[in-house]
Amino acid sequence: MSATRLSAARTIIGYAFAESLRKRVFAVVIALTAAFLVLYSLGAHFAFNEVEDLGLAGDALLDERELTGGTIFGLAMFAVLFLGSVLAIFLTNGVVRGDAESGLLQPMVVRPLGRGTMLVARYLGAVTATTAYVLAVYGATIVATQITGDWTPGHVVLPGLALAAGVAIVAALSVLVSVFLAATAQGIAVFMLFGAGLVAGLLGQIGDALSSRSLMRISDIAEVMLPFEALYQAGLYLITTDASGFTRTIIELGPFGGADSAGPGLVLFAAAYTGVVIALAVAAFARRDL
């Protein structure tokens, strides 16, 4: 890539990032995030206190702090994934067809940087904003959980990165869909894909609990198609690595249990998947009349 094109790409990343911060949805997400963090802190505080009041502290089989921390922080992980995905979808909403229909895209596309460079740069701009958001909120929930319950997940950094990577995949899917659909249809379609991924995860948990191979296979296939769910599950698994025995069993039976360890294969697959999705978006965008 020439220096001029690289400089133009940096400009688009900066523009996309600045545009992300200017969008009203960013302010809405920030307000909702603040509300979530307050409610989460209160919930965590009450949960830790009330479980302590149950008097299970002397029970050798059950680590009540690990159980409460693993479950309540699992909820925080889900909320971070959800809010991050909402932000990713809105920040990439109308990036191609929507902006083309409103006449926003054409003045920039005719510049020499090239359609592919521009689309990748816009994706990176949106991902920069969402990754920063996901890591910040994830970090805030860790601090809130530590303060309210004196509990820290088994792994601190990797689950946050898994969530950020999951949200980056949602953003990539959203960019791909934006090439074909107008803004509203794009938003609906990507939300449905996101929902499908979550349902696939639940299906896997149910299949795991019922020892149903068919359900687990369906879930596995869905997770290959939509690997952000697998990354989220991997993150969930990593937060409770300190739990063992009966405590681990109880956590796994809970709403945020049943997660599997991922390993480096998932990371490589997720990176390749994102690359393919963005490559498809670039190829489709290159052929599109604007």
Added chain:
Amino acid sequence: MQGAFRAEELRKRYDSTDALRGVSLEVAEGEVVGLLGPNGAGKSTLAKIACGLVHPSGGSAWVAGHPAGSHPARAAIGYLAELFRFPAWLTAQELLTLHQRLAGSSGGASERAELLELVGLAEAARTRVGSMSKGMQQRLGIAQALVGNPGLLLLDEPTSALDPAGRRVVRRLLDEVRGRGVSVLLSSHLLSEVELVCDRVAILVAGEVVERGTPAQLTKPRGVEVETAAGTRLIEGAGRDDAPRIIADLVASGERVYGVRVLSSTLEDAYLEAVGERVE
């Protein structure tokens, strides 16, 4: 000479509609060419193919000797779309800075100031696009198209939202850019404007060029109108060169001549004639 823009047998088909049906057109360096035609004639499609926004179904288009849409071709053009929007949160200054970076222009602050001055927006440098009138945005759009000193300017209805004063600014601006050697392909519905600023005109109807030439070539003599004591009469087919002979003949035959007018059709007449014939 390779010319600033050349289209050869250019075709574009959208589903079942032929937007362009073998259009050949050339814009020489430093030339201002006007594209006229009714809605749906293919003017915007032609401009979009020239700047790489639309892929042709057949034929070829070249900008400064490079295939339209290629990197060097895009580096050589400035474009203002008929329907465009700029980010409302940017100021005029910031928008031009963004486009300078995208175009790789090293003009800096002096280029921005010059362009804003050129389109009469020097006072609005710090005004946000969202606070500007449509006319101001259109002038800003022209300034944006001129960023990086392009060799070919593609303007699709650049005066549609402008008041008469704004249109005069654009006319002056076109004279100015022509003076700098910039070629312009101007699509407009305002025939009087095209007649005033364009060196050549092409009339496009249903995806085909049906008339082309200089404005003078497209306008035809309608006759010489003579006012005598017997009344006003029109000598059809006569032109400016015939006027002295006509007057001399009338005076020689004892008539008193009070006034003479050489009549010719306007570009509008030529346009309506070309369009009317095809539409019917």
